[in-house]
Amino acid sequence: MKVLVAIKRVVDANVKVRVKADNSAVELANIKMAINPFCEIAIEEAIRLKEKGHASEVLVVSIGPDTCQEQLRTALALGADRALQIKAEDSPEPLAIAKLLKAVVDQEQPGLVILGKQSIDGDNNQTGQMLAALANMPQGTFASDVEIEGDSLQVTREIDGGLQKVSLKMPAVVTTDLRLNEPRYASLPNIMKAKRKPLETQTPEDLGIDISPRQTVLEVTPPPERAAGVKVGSVSELVEKLKNEAGVL
Amino acid sequence: MGNAILVVAEHDNSQLKGATLNTLQAAVELKAQGAGAIELLIAGQGSNAVVEQAAALPDVDRVLVADAGNLAHQLPEEVSSVVVNLLEGGDYGYLLAPATTNGKNLAPRVAALMDVAQVSDITEVVSADTFIRPIYAGNALAKVQSHDALKVVTVRTTAFAAVAETGGAVEATSVDAPAALGVSSFVGEELSVSERPELTSARIIISGGRGMQSGDNFPLLEAVADKIGAAVGASRAAVDSGFVSNDMQVGQTGKIVAPDLYIAVGISGAIQHLAGMKDSKVIVAINNDEEAPIFNVADFGLVADLFEALPELEKELG
Incomplete structure (x- = not known):
């Protein structure tokens, strides 16, 4: 079984982003970039499935400008077998991404597609579900555990009240939640080896997909600042203020 | 394409969840911006108590009920067929769902099947086609305009007040539940039990x-x-x-x-x-x-x- 993993290059999770002065977007110049954390978990899960003998090949795909080859190489160093970059200059919307991935699914016929549940830049939480719809596959979103049993996939999902377990007929789409696994680090020999692994590029035109946007971002603004309040000296002063000043107790 | 608002109710077949009330507030605000009637869909099985609660909501113009065995656990593969069926009728300009794990699971699946984009996790309705939503973990707010005739939107429930729960009297209408796809099945659930509030x-x-x-x-x-x-x-x-x-x-x-x-x-x-x-x-x-x-x-x-x-x-x- 082939496993397809989709990954995104995003601002490193430890960077505090700033909005550009003209309120057009978030400042991305000279900012440290990385694989989206949920996508790292997706890569790790695919590699573990290969190590357990469930997957024969792990193909990793990213959609973006040539800079995203850096993240694809990292995925190869972590253990993916092949990489595919679909060239796109501006960050396409999730629907367009899902259509591109659907075209890759048609080409590659994976038994399982793993994606992060959301990217930490756009926070959309859409692509996996959209891909599942377009590819006519069942979806196991926000997964905290994945087990393969024959041709079905047992997925434990993190839902609002606790956990839910579903059984999906493969091929299926899984999106990762934080607790699915703890991603490994790439070793130096594997980073060297990854340089010789195949990295192919295609364009949306090659795949016959129109990626023109359906939405316009009119403005990006910083959130309202919350002013720091006062320090209180004791628990009794705190309770007094909550009761009488804030009126919340 | 009509202009009505279809809202997907959050419920567990026995109780209408509060997230529905917040999502309805976003629908009320869209209606004030010129959108049409607010219709609330309850997809599930044996959800009579939920339907009763829904019928009493004064802001809801119509309650739609899809009741079938394959909807019992509201798996997105099954519920999306019901929703797409309704949307294809052409009466709706909006699909709203709460940005809960249920809503987030369902809405993008529906959006893709309808070939429209989605606006996720809105915190404000600016106009009939423009919304505010947080990006970068809330470190920035994006004002997003949607150009699709059908707007699929998930609503951050904490950003909208709850609508009133009583005072309405709406008839519930039964809608078709398409045949089960059968590609997914519910195995079990472990819900945390607590005496304290959610x-x-x-x-x-x-x-x-x-x-x-x-x-x-x-x-x-x-x-x-x-x-x-x-x-x-x-x-x-x-x-x-x-x-x-x-x-x-x-x-x-x-x-x-x-x-x-x-x-x-x-x-x-x-x-x-x-x-x-x-x-x-x-x-x-x-x-x-x-x-x-x-x-x-x-x-x-x-x-x-x-x-x-x-x-x-x-x-x-x-």
């Missing part, structure tokens, strides 16, 4: 972080919580350290909350945690590190050892 709807929340040192110390928080009817939450650091289970996590990757009072105990205030609670009306921080970033957002800060402060707080509230 995090996402609690008026007061008290949360513990890494400073709690161990899950064995969480009863100190619970004792305070029970004095004031609060829900108990945790930071990602506390969850990742194994102190408590992950359904208690407040933060960008956990629950987004906005109670009247949020008490952060032993929580440093990482960006990821702040993103989940910074819209709370009043924030209290108790931490022994006076440099902790949580104090920058707290209305009231107490620099103290939480192991002394918590028992004292419990006593003061007695």
Whole structure:
């Protein structure tokens, strides 16, 4: 079984982003970039499935400008077998991404597609579900555990009240939640080896997909600042203020 | 394409969940901007009690009920067929769902099947086609205009007030449930049971972080919580350290909350945690590190050892 993993290059999770002065977007110049954390978990899960003998090949795909080859190489160093970059200059919307991935699914016929549940830049939480719809596959979103049993996939999902377990007929789409696994680090020999692994590029035109946007971002603004309040000296002063000043107790 | 609003109800077949009421408020605001009637879809099985609750909602113009065995657990593969069926009728300009795990699971699947984009997790309705939504974990707000004739939108429930629950009297209409796809099935559920209020709807929340040192110390928080009817939450650091289970996590990757009072105990205030609670009306921080970033957002800060402060707080509230 082939496993397809989709990954995104995003601002490193430890960077505090700033909005550009003209309120057009978030400042991305000279900012440290990385694989989206949920996508790292997706890569790790695919590699573990290969190590357990469930997957024969792990193909990793990213959609973006040539800079995203850096993240694809990292995925190869972590253990993916092949990489595919679909060239796109501006960050396409999730629907367009899902259509591109659907075209890759048609080409590659994976038994399982793993994606992060959301990217930490756009926070959309859409692509996996959209891909599942377009590819006519069942979806196991926000997964905290994945087990393969024959041709079905047992997925434990993190839902609002606790956990839910579903059984999906493969091929299926899984999106990762934080607790699915703890991603490994790439070793130096594997980073060297990854340089010789195949990295192919295609364009949306090659795949016959129109990626023109359906939405316009009119403005990006910083959130309202919350002013720091006062320090209180004791628990009794705190309770007094909550009761009488804030009126919340 | 019509202009009516289809809202997907959040329910568990026995009770209409509060998230529905907040989502309906976004629908009310869209209607004020010129959108059409508000129709509430209840997809499930044996959900009569939910239908009754829905019929009493004064802001709902029509209640639609899809009742079938394959909808019992509201799996998105099955529910999306029902929703797409309705949308293809052409009466709707909007599909709204709460940005709960259910809504997030379903809405993008429907959007893709309808070949339209989705606007996720809106916190404000600006106009009939324009919304505000947080990006980068709430570190920026994007004003997004949708150009699709059908707008699929998920609603951040804490950003909208709940609509009134009583006073309406709407007839419920039954709608078709297409044949089961059968590609997915429900196996089981482990829902956490607690006497305390749910995090996402609690008026007061008290949360513990890494400073709690161990899950064995969480009863100190619970004792305070029970004095004031609060829900108990945790930071990602506390969850990742194994102190408590992950359904208690407040933060960008956990629950987004906005109670009247949020008490952060032993929580440093990482960006990821702040993103989940910074819209709370009043924030209290108790931490022994006076440099902790949580104090920058707290209305009231107490620099103290939480192991002394918590028992004292419990006593003061007695």
